[in-house]
Amino acid sequence: MGGDHAPSEIVAGAIRAQEELGVEVILVGDTQAIEASLKEHKSPCQLEIAPAEDVIAMEEEPLVAIKRKPKASINVAMDLVKTKQAQAVVSAGHSGAAMAAALLRLGRLKGIDRPAIGAMFPTLIAGKPVIILDVGANVDCRPKYLEQFAVMGTVYSQYVLGIPEPKVGLLNIGEEDCKGNDLAIRTHQLLQDNPRVAFLGNAEGRDVLSGQFDVIVCDGFVGNILLKFAEAVGEIVLQILREELPQGLHGQLGTAILKPNLKRIKQRIDHAEHGGGLLLGVDGVCIISHGSSQAPSIFNAIRLAKEAIDNQVLERIQSTEIKRAKQLDGINQPSEVKPSEDTTG
Template identity: 80%
Template sequence: MGPTRARIAIDAMGGDHAPAEIVAGALRAQEELGIEALLVGDPDQIQAYLKQHNSSAHLEIIPSEGTIEMNEEPLGALKRKPKASINVAMDLVKQKRADAVVSAGHSGAAMAAALLRLGRLRGIDRPAIGAVLPTLVAGKPVLILDVGANVDCRPKFLEQFAQMGTIYSQYVLGVSTPKVGLLNIGEEPCKGNDQAVRTHQMLQDNPKIPFVGNAEGRDVLSGQFDVIVCDGFVGNILLKFAEAVGEVALQILREELPQGLNGKLGVTLLKPNLKRIKQRMDHAEHGGGLLLGVDGVCIISHGSSQAPSIFNAVRLAKEAVDHQVLDRIQSCYGRKTAPASEGE
């Protein structure tokens, strides 16, 4: 029996380009991926943008009131605005009316709403945001977690990230035996701070984690590792730096290629190659990060996401649902869900 038709709740009001780009990405996702898109937000605004697209697709609209602004403190804002789009979207997952939620809005608010409304999976102390980046090996991405959910981490949190990352890499990215690394300043087990040394030992001792050792900064995009574990402070800096390097490299190519190969003729000849380069390097191709460790599939997209990135975020959500990532993580830690958290 094949996977059921996934129902994805999409926060239409979250992000720099909401709701126009969100609506466009959702429409494409429903048409091409065979999912049911539930657009959460202001019905009038959503309907206005839907009319701009010549599409026969019918998207269900779930009304909400307001959104969490980027300058607002997440927990307080979520409580002041119980009908905000991210709250309503999370409630759809909690009520089993949707299988997953996608949001390009306030990432802190999305994580807090997931914790408050969905709760943590039993055995998981802290959820982690996993981001997929390209590597030097074509078709072999690397999963990095955490990239922003937890600034400070104990070794046991990092061990849990490694185990969740292993499951995600196996069942969504299709790596039979993922090579898991711990981000550090050297390869030797004794390198790094106390957290790194203790975490190294825990990962090495855990038979469920295919740990291969420390990964230095130069190893992250080498293709030698399938999963790299770090705290959210370092991971967020690493993610944004990698995105910036990709943008710089693409810009340099645009500027320098016309200088050779007979100018514009050379660029025309190389256009298919440039398109493939962009696809390999552009963070929009990956859509965002999966919040692992909460009792629901939640994709946190870039605030600057446009339609292609939203499409890929929905694709990512669908893959997580189809491959039963939550059930597989729960099987490692027990079936029950930890209670929703107020301030963790």
């Protein structure tokens, strides 16, 4: 029920996902509105509907609304995951409400202090995206949060994107170790000392899309600005291409010849092709999609959720953090004092 085009476009994307990805989709929300959308799209497949009485509007304060509306669609969806009736939640609604519901209903993974939204960005190297996190879940961060983001991004890159040793960068205003604010300098040291991540160093703004890094970490304030700026640039590039292609017969012929190339360009820079951001660090797979998401974006968001489930991303993050916690406990425990061989009193 969330997003600018709900429920029609959400339903259309869900229908396509169920048909093409072989997943079972549960549509959560107003039963009558959803049934009307299903009839509109003349779906040949049956999609289950989970009724929800309320919807959280974009202008509502997330935490207050989540508690005041226990039967809101996002709460009902999270409860389906909590009770193992579903394996993932996809929402194009209020992102703050989605995060609050995930934290309250599902809880954090053991060893994770703050969940982060990871978003995929295209790079200059075809077929090699970079995951940026956090892009909006935490506007204020501590160094250890960013260290955890780096670990979660590394696990995701390894097991979903198939990168054996993901290269990690810290978004900063310069390459030198001493550059940046207090958060950046302290985080740099933590990442440098962490054996679980292949830390390459600071990443400047111009490095984000270079393909040099596989994972880039930053706080949610900076990350969200970066995400929306990148989305706007992508839309501008696509619009310029539409405007600058020749008109008339010659233009139609040229467009027909270039159609495969134009399609690949769109796939690389259009944010709809990535579906949304994965909320890493909560005890359930949650995809937060853009509020303007239409059917293709919802389809890709469900695909993203399926990839996270198939590759056991949550279990692998949990395993990594538990191992780390045990290592730290071992370091902090006092060593056993062996009795002296000299037994004389």
